[in-house]
Amino acid sequence: MAYAFAEQDFAPGAPAPLVASHASEKALLRFITCGSVDDGKSTLIGRMLLDARAIAEDQIAALDRDSKKFGTQNGALDFALLVDGLAAEREQGITIDVAYRYFRTDKRAFIVADTPGHEQYTRNMATGASTADLAILLIDARKGILPQTRRHAFIVSMLGVRDVALAINKMDLVDYSEARFNEIVAAFHDMARELNFRTVAPLPISALNGDNIAALSERTPWFLGEALLPLLENIETACAQDHEEPFRFPVQWVNRPDLDFRGFSGWVAAGAIRVGDEIVSLPSGKASRVHRIVTQDGDLDAALAGQSVTLTLADEIDASRGDVLVAAEKRPQVASQARARLLWTAETDMHPGASYIVKLGARTANATVADIHHLIDIHTFAPAAARPIRLNEIALATVRFDRPMIIGDYCDNRDLGGFILIDRITNETVAFGLIDRRPAQENEEASEGERAAARPQRPRSRLRPPARLASALFSGFCVGAGAVALGASPATGLLLGFADALLRPFARSVYADHRLNRANAAAPSEERLDSGGGI
Amino acid sequence: MIQLTHLQRLEAESIHIFREVAAECEKPVLLYSIGKDSAVLLHLAQKAFYPSRPPFPLLHVDTTWKFREMIEFRDRRAGELGLELLVHINEDGVNAGVNPFESGSRLHTDVMKTQGLKQALDRYGFDAAFGGARRDEEKSRAKERVFSLRSKEHRWDPKTQRPEPWRLYNTRKRPGESFRVFPLSNWTEADVWDYIAKENIPIPSLYFAKTRPVVRRDGALIMRDDERMALRPGEEVEHLSVRFRTLGCYPLTGAIESTAATLPDIIAEMRASKVSEREGRIIDHDGSASMEQKKQEGYF
Numbered sequence: 001m002a003y004a005f006a007e008q009d010f011a012p013g014a015p016a017p018l019v020a021s022h023a024s025e026k027a028l029l030r031f032i033t034c035g036s037v038d039d040g041k042s043t044l045i046g047r048m049l050l051d052a053r054a055i056a057e058d059q060i061a062a063l064d065r066d067s068k069k070f071g072t073q074n075g076a077l078d079f080a081l082l083v084d085g086l087a088a089e090r091e092q093g094i095t096i097d098v099a100y101r102y103f104r105t106d107k108r109a110f111i112v113a114d115t116p117g118h119e120q121y122t123r124n125m126a127t128g129a130s131t132a133d134l135a136i137l138l139i140d141a142r143k144g145i146l147p148q149t150r151r152h153a154f155i156v157s158m159l160g161v162r163d164v165a166l167a168i169n170k171m172d173l174v175d176y177s178e179a180r181f182n183e184i185v186a187a188f189h190d191m192a193r194e195l196n197f198r199t200v201a202p203l204p205i206s207a208l209n210g211d212n213i214a215a216l217s218e219r220t221p222w223f224l225g226e227a228l229l230p231l232l233e234n235i236e237t238a239c240a241q242d243h244e245e246p247f248r249f250p251v252q253w254v255n256r257p258d259l260d261f262r263g264f265s266g267w268v269a270a271g272a273i274r275v276g277d278e279i280v281s282l283p284s285g286k287a288s289r290v291h292r293i294v295t296q297d298g299d300l301d302a303a304l305a306g307q308s309v310t311l312t313l314a315d316e317i318d319a320s321r322g323d324v325l326v327a328a329e330k331r332p333q334v335a336s337q338a339r340a341r342l343l344w345t346a347e348t349d350m351h352p353g354a355s356y357i358v359k360l361g362a363r364t365a366n367a368t369v370a371d372i373h374h375l376i377d378i379h380t381f382a383p384a385a386a387r388p389i390r391l392n393e394i395a396l397a398t399v400r401f402d403r404p405m406i407i408g409d410y411c412d413n414r415d416l417g418g419f420i421l422i423d424r425i426t427n428e429t430v431a432f433g434l435i436d437r438r439p440a441q442e443n444e445e446a447s448e449g450e451r452a453a454a455r456p457q458r459p460r461s462r463l464r465p466p467a468r469l470a471s472a473l474f475s476g477f478c479v480g481a482g483a484v485a486l487g488a489s490p491a492t493g494l495l496l497g498f499a500d501a502l503l504r505p506f507a508r509s510v511y512a513d514h515r516l517n518r519a520n521a522a523a524p525s526e527e528r529l530d531s532g533g534g535i
Numbered sequence: 536m537i538q539l540t541h542l543q544r545l546e547a548e549s550i551h552i553f554r555e556v557a558a559e560c561e562k563p564v565l566l567y568s569i570g571k572d573s574a575v576l577l578h579l580a581q582k583a584f585y586p587s588r589p590p591f592p593l594l595h596v597d598t599t600w601k602f603r604e605m606i607e608f609r610d611r612r613a614g615e616l617g618l619e620l621l622v623h624i625n626e627d628g629v630n631a632g633v634n635p636f637e638s639g640s641r642l643h644t645d646v647m648k649t650q651g652l653k654q655a656l657d658r659y660g661f662d663a664a665f666g667g668a669r670r671d672e673e674k675s676r677a678k679e680r681v682f683s684l685r686s687k688e689h690r691w692d693p694k695t696q697r698p699e700p701w702r703l704y705n706t707r708k709r710p711g712e713s714f715r716v717f718p719l720s721n722w723t724e725a726d727v728w729d730y731i732a733k734e735n736i737p738i739p740s741l742y743f744a745k746t747r748p749v750v751r752r753d754g755a756l757i758m759r760d761d762e763r764m765a766l767r768p769g770e771e772v773e774h775l776s777v778r779f780r781t782l783g784c785y786p787l788t789g790a791i792e793s794t795a796a797t798l799p800d801i802i803a804e805m806r807a808s809k810v811s812e813r814e815g816r817i818i819d820h821d822g823s824a825s826m827e828q829k830k831q832e833g834y835f
Contacts, residue, residue: 102723
């Protein structure tokens with residue numbers, strides 16, 4: 001069910017317009033900053049907040065007091081103290097927990113997840129990445145790619161962040177050397193080949209001096225990209241809600257104010273829904289149609305991914321918390337087991353066969369980790385031998401559920417592909433799970449269509465499907481006509497043109513993969529790659 | 536492609552949080568402290584459950600030192616919305632004569648707010664309490680979870696916080712433990728004001744500039760809201776055009792000189808402001824980590 005909504009698709013005068021109507025309303029970008037203590041991450045955040053004028057004078061006064069007391073900058077403003085809010089962090093001078101920071105520019109509102117760099121706090125970094133649209137990976141220009149750069153890149157990639165700003169910091173300490181910058185960027189591309197990033201935007205910066213943060217710096221005339229804040233303001237991320245995905249609506253709460261009203265309240269996890277659309281409730285498989293889309297501001301004609309609404313259905317079908325209402329013609333898998341990457345977040349090791357509570361969407365069940373296939377080395381990205389999983393380790397495992405779960409590949413939808421495991425005795429959250437349906441699995445009754453839907457995400461062509469078809473036909477025609485013009489027989493020309501039309505989309509997707517690997521090398525205008533120049 | 540605006544995204548996320556609590560906790564309550572954040576919280580609670588009413592009561596922990604207008608506003612709003620309002624006063628504190636003038640802000644806040652809150656939660660057996668705190672308010676709040684687990688003694692342990700990936704909240708707890716839940720975690724002061732303007736949410740008129748009787752004390756402008764505030768030698772009541780950026784106990788809440796009498800004025804003034812909103816809160820200046828300490832002791 002693919003909709004291309006236009007503004008007029010919504011009720012005239014609908015109280016909840018779906019486009020910005022108020023001058024203060026902006027698009028929101030969530031991003032995560034990754035780097036270790038010495039990379040200057042806190043300085044960068046402090047600099048961004050200062051440049052975006054998001055730090056008040058009394059906060060600077062408090063920072064000044066704290067810098068003299070705890071600071072590591074010889075009494076000068078120590079921005080780390082602005083973000084390291086816990087007493088334990090200030091005493092030890094390290095970031096332990098993820099902190100959220102907020103600022104706005106004229107164009108966008110930003111939520112920054114400032115996450116710790118130490119390996120022992122990997123789970124906090126993964127938490128920050130789980131809702132991020134973009135990651136800023138910080139690299140010290142003097143040191144280049146470090147093992148932790150690889151780890152950070154791997155984790156943000158695993159958590160589904162497709163767009164990266166590669167901030168090469170402390171350029172002042174390498175004399176703003178273009179050669180050094182290019183060397184690090186090339187090394188990063190080499191390292192990130194398997195990480196499936198869509199955008200890698202390298203920037204030479206000095207957080208301390210403010211080079212290329214709010215505006216381009218005169219010290220790097222060779223840098224042809226955007227400065228960091230404009231980049232964050234303008235980038236169109238892969239994570240922007242895609243309303244063309246099939247509709248997914250986990251039922252959070254059944255709304256029954258009286259005997260005449262029975263609504264299903266929830267969050268549209270993917271796609272869009274309109275009054276009259278056919279839906280199916282899973283796992284029961286009962287079908288109905290959407291009768292009303294209810295909000296306090298009045299009924300809507302349609303609702304999109306990211307909205308919290310209440311649906312009423314045309315038929316009295318049974319659905320309760322944890323069930324998922326889905327597009328009738330494109331259903332997700334209902335499974336009693338799934339293969340998933342587990343990031344272990346507890347101090348106690350995980351042994352195969354252990355039983356936990358799983359929470360996925362609005363659904364809770366019992367889960368057993370049936371098999372650990374292999375561990376994943378987060379420094380080399382290579383599989384390692386299976387053994388009990390320890391804190392901050394990642395393993396590919398098969399998880400069995402004691403009731404049917406409605407799941408999807410994590411790459412396609414974080415809401416249906418991400419889950420947590422909870423220890424039933426300590427109530428601790430012991431693992432993040434990311435469902436991995438990429439290769440076909442045993443014991444699954446997925447249809448061909450579903451398998452196709454479960455393929456890893458490719459960088460999207462900007463053309464819509466009809467345009468893509470037209471473009472393929474047109475290029476096929478050109479090839480055919482060209483062949484005839486060059487002396488081939490009309491039949492050969494027709495054949496060539498036909499073959500081209502058929503094969504070009506395939507070739508394009510292969511080429512797209514190739515381009516992805518060489519992220520910065522190709523077609524910058526189409527993929528919004530901001531070339532660092534001379535790469 | 537149509538994108539939701541940041542206020543629409545924040546609203547939808549907050550509603551999601553309200554519904555998670557309603558679905559997974561046994562006896563929730565909304566801590567209603569009458570200010571602008573509480574007003575937004577209450578508005579979102581209504582949206583989350585419409586056409587049902589929010590399936591929980593409101594609780595106000597009254598220190599007996601709130602602005603008189605706040606109390607009138609509180610009773611009027613609860614009546615208009617048809618919601619159950621519980622008011623709790625720490626009578627032990629009242630009987631012991633604890634007050635912000637003689638006891639000092641720290642003791643007053645601890646006894647009348649923190650202890651009062653714990654008494655009320657225990658008395659009614661609430662297992663989840665919604666609060667209007669935002670992460671942008673203060674450094675230790677920036678590190679707090681949306682679902683903040685509290686021990687039987689209501690203590691917060693910043694070192695054992697549960698990770699909250701995606702929108703998945705681990706709501707398991709042992710008997711006696713409870714959650715403080717913060718649906719406005721990701722909102723900023725600017726978001727709150729913009730949303731109040733957009734949704735036309737009623738707030739106490741103390742936020743709007745008006746000529747009010749104030750006393751200059753310890754560098755702050757304190758409104759003399761009733762006779763209990765005795766004047767110190769040399770102090771005199773001035774009548775100035777002032778308003779409040781946050782609302783709390785009147786002796787502990789500094790006013791700002793302002794002529795902003797409408798929402799657009801307030802929003803413009805806030806944008807131009809160079810000090811944070813908690814600057815006017817006297818209780819926050821008891822040391823850099825003081826909020827963390829208060830929270831560990833059970834303050835929400």
